[in-house]
Amino acid sequence: ALRGTRHYPRPSLDAPPAASCSAHGCGFRIRGSRRCGRWPGCSALAMKITRQKHAKKYMSFYKYNFGFREPFQVLLDGTFCQAALRNKIQIRDQLPGYLAGATQLCTTRCVLKELESLGKELYGAKLIAQRFQVRNCSHFKDPVSGSACLLSMTEEGNPHHYFIATQDQDLATKVKKKAGVPLLFIIQNTMVLDKPSPKSLAFVQAMQANQLVPEHQKQSIEHLKEEQGLVKESENRRKRKRAGGPNPLSCLKKKKKVQETQQPSAAKKKRKRKRNRAKSEA
Known part of the structure; x- marks a missing residue:
């Protein structure tokens, strides 16, 4: 056997019949134990590790190409809150661990108005959404639908680096048509970060080929430099x-000092002092 390989004990003939995994609800068939990772047949643990690797890869893509940074700002709509309620997902506790960074959960007034208008069926989703930060939108006087409001928050290249968390397929399709807007959704009882859209990949390829220079990215880079103090350090x-x-x-040759010969000065004429002698009388 090769070194470093992990050997699992073979199930005995007296082992109970195969059962489905009950720890994570993955549905895979296992023998003996009902916990994930005990037998090779159960791949719930492997799926979780793979999902985290994909999330880490996608997050690095958005960080390096679109300037995303902590705390990550996530815009949630009513459909996502309702799905989290049904699947008993603690968004505030689980999402930072999945994205590997601090998060700010937020919503808009239009989303709250929409949940209020839908009545008792979405009362639980409304209570969840009310716990999040409310971001100002441009529909203060005339509220619009939640999907239209979230789309308007990501216009002009998504300068605030918002994530969109939704279960609405129409909204997800429109979000994928924009570059640099990450998409979050829920599958069964798991939050999933969607892979970068073809629009985002094409945008990055064009940037690498120096065919496109976005203004919002220049501003974000300058803002980051000012926050880190890189601009001042480079100037000073x-x-x-x-x-x-x-x-x-x-390198010049030394010049010889010429001694100045003192010329003999002309003999100074002595000043004769005239004395007035008084003539004595004879």
């Missing part, structure tokens, strides 16, 4: 002196 950074040649003045 002292220039490093490069090694140059010798001083040309030091």
